[in-house]
Amino acid sequence: MMQWENLLSLKRYGxxxxxxxKEEKETRVGFEVDYDRIIFSSSFRSLQDKTQVIPLxxxxxxxxxxxxxxxxxVVGRSLxxxxxxxxxxxxxxxxxxxxxxxxxxxAIVAAAALAHDIGNPPFGHSGEKAIGSFFKFGEGAAYxxxxxxxxxxxxxxxxxxxxxxxxxTENREGISGGLRLSYATLGxxxxxxxxxxxxxxxxxxxxxxxxxxQSERASFxxxxxxxGLLSRSETDISYVRHPLAFLVEAADxxxxxxxxxxxxxxxxxxDEVYALEYLIKLVKDHINTAKYGQLKTTExxxxxxxxxxxxxLIGESAKVFIANEEAILKGEFDTSLLDKSQYxxxxxxxxxxxxxxxxxxxxxxxxxxxGYAIVERLLEVFCAAAIRKFEGKETHYDSLVLQLIPExxxxxxxxxxxxxLGISCFVASLTDGRVVGIYNKINxxxxx
Numbered sequence: 001m002m003q004w005e006n007l008l009s010l011k012r013y014g015x016x017x018x019x020x021x022k023e024e025k026e027t028r029v030g031f032e033v034d035y036d037r038i039i040f041s042s043s044f045r046s047l048q049d050k051t052q053v054i055p056l057x058x059x060x061x062x063x064x065x066x067x068x069x070x071x072x073x074v075v076g077r078s079l080x081x082x083x084x085x086x087x088x089x090x091x092x093x094x095x096x097x098x099x100x101x102x103x104x105x106x107a108i109v110a111a112a113a114l115a116h117d118i119g120n121p122p123f124g125h126s127g128e129k130a131i132g133s134f135f136k137f138g139e140g141a142a143y144x145x146x147x148x149x150x151x152x153x154x155x156x157x158x159x160x161x162x163x164x165x166x167x168x169t170e171n172r173e174g175i176s177g178g179l180r181l182s183y184a185t186l187g188x189x190x191x192x193x194x195x196x197x198x199x200x201x202x203x204x205x206x207x208x209x210x211x212x213x214q215s216e217r218a219s220f221x222x223x224x225x226x227x228g229l230l231s232r233s234e235t236d237i238s239y240v241r242h243p244l245a246f247l248v249e250a251a252d253x254x255x256x257x258x259x260x261x262x263x264x265x266x267x268x269x270x271d272e273v274y275a276l277e278y279l280i281k282l283v284k285d286h287i288n289t290a291k292y293g294q295l296k297t298t299e300x301x302x303x304x305x306x307x308x309x310x311x312x313l314i315g316e317s318a319k320v321f322i323a324n325e326e327a328i329l330k331g332e333f334d335t336s337l338l339d340k341s342q343y344x345x346x347x348x349x350x351x352x353x354x355x356x357x358x359x360x361x362x363x364x365x366x367x368x369x370x371g372y373a374i375v376e377r378l379l380e381v382f383c384a385a386a387i388r389k390f391e392g393k394e395t396h397y398d399s400l401v402l403q404l405i406p407e408x409x410x411x412x413x414x415x416x417x418x419x420x421l422g423i424s425c426f427v428a429s430l431t432d433g434r435v436v437g438i439y440n441k442i443n444x445x446x447x448x
Contacts, residue, residue, distance in 0.1 A: 013177025
């Protein structure tokens with residue numbers, strides 16, 4: 001069974017001694033430093049031009065990845081504090097002996113939640129799929145013979161979560177350990193604590209995706225050992241989740257379920273009548289009918305129901321976590337918290353409607369198709385240039401296009417894998433606007 005005193009480790013990359021919670025300054029605890037480092041990072045700031053639902057949209061109504069991440073962080077902080085209070089009551093030694101406070105749980109979850117989308121490519125999940133498709137079915141498939149199986153899988157199933165772990169932890173010249181976050185926050189950040197292979201389809205939540213590239217394999221193993229995560233394999237790097245990762249996931253699930261739905265309503269993709277019906281089903285036990293009856297505009301009615309729905313699901317997620325804490329610590333809890341919720345039917349109805357009316361809307365589909373073309377074209381040009389440079393066959397054109405890539409990506413071009421992964425991570429770092437701008441430069445013109 002995992003132990004909370006290990007799971008709440010304040011250790012950072014490069015530390016030679018333990019950091020003890022009881023020795024921390026209460027004015028700025030290490031977990032709060034994690035939050036600050038993330039929010040001031042350039043990778044986090046770039047999320048302001050990565051749209052959450054509708055790629056390339058400039059409407060005031062639609063959330064960006066940045067606003068989404070901040071909202072998930074707020075929800076995560078509340079979840080962490082509620083759970084932290086219960087855990088300290090159940091395990092008083094954490095406070096009495098080690099000095100942990102309920103706010104620590106909130107700070108860890110808030111920081112991990114703030115960073116949860118930091119590795120996502122432009123165009124959302126279609127950007128991930130476009131990168132993977134290039135290496136699996138496109139011109140990138142020709143590079144397979146240059147790579148080990150796990151290296152190739154990193155690319156064909158390119159994963160924003162793994163890219164996020166890379167951003168948070170990567171060593172480069174003059175900078176060791178990336179943002180140097182606490183291991184507790186890194187553990188809570190990693191929803192899928194395994195490498196890309198072996199791929200074992202199962203119902204276990206930790207097997208759904210992978211959480212780190214081969215380039216960060218050793219880094220994650222060090223984090224997992226420090227936290228005391230339970231290993232799930234004798235031969236490969238695969239662990240059970242850090243318990244607080246369930247809270248980060250729940251915060252994200254709550255926000256995209258409810259707030260993406262709200263975006264769809266404000267965009268006119270979902271009729272208000274349907275929207276109100278679906279939301280009222282979720283919050284019917286908590287709604288103040290007198291207050292609700294006084295609201296005169298769609299925006300006010302949706303805003304009230306959204307706030308009530310988020311609050312309801314926060315309480316429900318915390319309740320499910322506490323009820324299953326022992327199973328979580330044993331690594332036996334294998335699903336998301338909301339999948340165990342009494343509100344799962346209502347949540348599924350909202351997601352189903354969102355998929356039909358928002359995620360598959362003509363506007364979203366058209367922009368995602370454009371995103372595929374843009375991402376694959378950039379990968380085609382940059383990967384070929386990087387590999388030829390590595391092989392000493394660089395052309396003048398290659399040297400020109402490689403000048404568009406920041407040095408922090410090029411310094412690691414020490415093998416075919418590092419070249420191809422570096423290019424993929426560079427493309428993933430680009431904002432929606434920037435990726436279109438580079439595409440136009442490469443093609444010598446403008447797209448519609």
